[in-house]
Amino acid sequence: MSSRPDSTMSQVTRRALSAKAEQFTESVIREMTRLALKHNAVNLSQGFPDFAAPAEVKEAARQAIADDINQYAITWGAKPLRDAIVEKFERTQGIRVDPEREITVCCGSTEAMMSSMMAIINPGDEIVVFEPFYENYGPDAILSGATPRFVKLRPPDWSYDEKELEAAFGPHTKAIILNTPNNPTGKVFTRAELEFIRGLCVRWNAFCITDEIYEHILYDGAEHISMARIDGMRDRTIVINGMSKTYSVTGWRVGWAIAPPEATESIRKVHDFLTVGAAAPLQQAGAIALHSPQSYYDKLAKDYAARRERLLKILTGAGFTVFLPRGAYYIMTDISRFNFPAEQFPAGTRDVSFAKFLVEQVGVAVVPGSSFYNEARDGASQVRFTFCKKESTLAAAEERLSHLAEHIARR
Numbered sequence: 001m002s003s004r005p006d007s008t009m010s011q012v013t014r015r016a017l018s019a020k021a022e023q024f025t026e027s028v029i030r031e032m033t034r035l036a037l038k039h040n041a042v043n044l045s046q047g048f049p050d051f052a053a054p055a056e057v058k059e060a061a062r063q064a065i066a067d068d069i070n071q072y073a074i075t076w077g078a079k080p081l082r083d084a085i086v087e088k089f090e091r092t093q094g095i096r097v098d099p100e101r102e103i104t105v106c107c108g109s110t111e112a113m114m115s116s117m118m119a120i121i122n123p124g125d126e127i128v129v130f131e132p133f134y135e136n137y138g139p140d141a142i143l144s145g146a147t148p149r150f151v152k153l154r155p156p157d158w159s160y161d162e163k164e165l166e167a168a169f170g171p172h173t174k175a176i177i178l179n180t181p182n183n184p185t186g187k188v189f190t191r192a193e194l195e196f197i198r199g200l201c202v203r204w205n206a207f208c209i210t211d212e213i214y215e216h217i218l219y220d221g222a223e224h225i226s227m228a229r230i231d232g233m234r235d236r237t238i239v240i241n242g243m244s245k246t247y248s249v250t251g252w253r254v255g256w257a258i259a260p261p262e263a264t265e266s267i268r269k270v271h272d273f274l275t276v277g278a279a280a281p282l283q284q285a286g287a288i289a290l291h292s293p294q295s296y297y298d299k300l301a302k303d304y305a306a307r308r309e310r311l312l313k314i315l316t317g318a319g320f321t322v323f324l325p326r327g328a329y330y331i332m333t334d335i336s337r338f339n340f341p342a343e344q345f346p347a348g349t350r351d352v353s354f355a356k357f358l359v360e361q362v363g364v365a366v367v368p369g370s371s372f373y374n375e376a377r378d379g380a381s382q383v384r385f386t387f388c389k390k391e392s393t394l395a396a397a398e399e400r401l402s403h404l405a406e407h408i409a410r411r
């Protein structure tokens, strides 16, 4: 075989690649975890708990494998898990859905979101996305072919401007993507905010895809209201949820979409050909997990409230401006106060340089704010920390961050 010059090879390769995939980069969040490992840093970047999952849930998974639940589950989800989802959604949100026609179990809520978007989007469709947003929604939009229209949530309370939101909707709007409780801001949308969004969805005949994966992680009396519960939204809402955060099993990859029957039919087809199904024994364990008593969820929220206090204290002590989260397990911070020399941290990319400096020099991994925005400069003065970590991890971060000022002065 004759060899080709490199330039020709790269042209051929480039021509063969997907134009869609070229529009986004690898996940910055997951890249930060790799950097944390490389630099032996305390990892407060990616949102996975570093403490044990509940013993009963792990035992249920072991038992399911021992019982030989080791073959494909029904494509749209094992019956015991779908029944448990129905029971829990009714118990917590007061809405009864049909396990046969309104639920699709997927490989994590990540796949549930992707399958849902692919199931409803046509060329020319637009989606409204609040920003800062969970970074997956950007690539999800590109892969499904939707054009995103971004609407800002502004600190300190991350409220939106009603006029701005109204202007983002139009005849091409297929859906709004909502995430409450919110990553990265910790915002919990109020009933009044959800009702305003309802008005726009009804007016423009749009879906609401609502990612409610942090539904049980709430502080200061905040209440999680599912968009499906808002009058007039039941038949235009797709609820995305999963086991990852509620049961501290992010590696199990079990999530689901709850959607009206016609949308579910479409979601199930996409899901079937994307992944066939989530791990069967873990779905079985999911059925057990979802029947956990209320005391489990109360303790989960209480433990996270203590971790939130702990990290807030560490961060304010180290000089960060913090935005108090009302839900989920992240703290968005503003780093402008550190006043870096402009030549070392040029405006527009300061968050990325700062995150690199933190992981390499200080030994703490965080996520640069720009990965949550469409325009990098909008997040250039922010970085996100997570506190889904055990006390020893937070204590190690505290020790390292206590030297932050010295590290900055030494630069």
Ligand SMILES: Cc1ncc(COP(=O)(O)O)c(C=O)c1O
Pocket (backbone or CB within 6 Å): 047, 107, 108, 109, 110, 111, 134, 179, 183, 211, 213, 241, 242, 243, 244, 250, 253, 254, 255
């Ligand atoms: C808002 C949000 N949605 C979805 C996910 C991913 O969930 P899953 O593990 O179920 O795919 C995350 C993970 O950080 C998240 O923050």
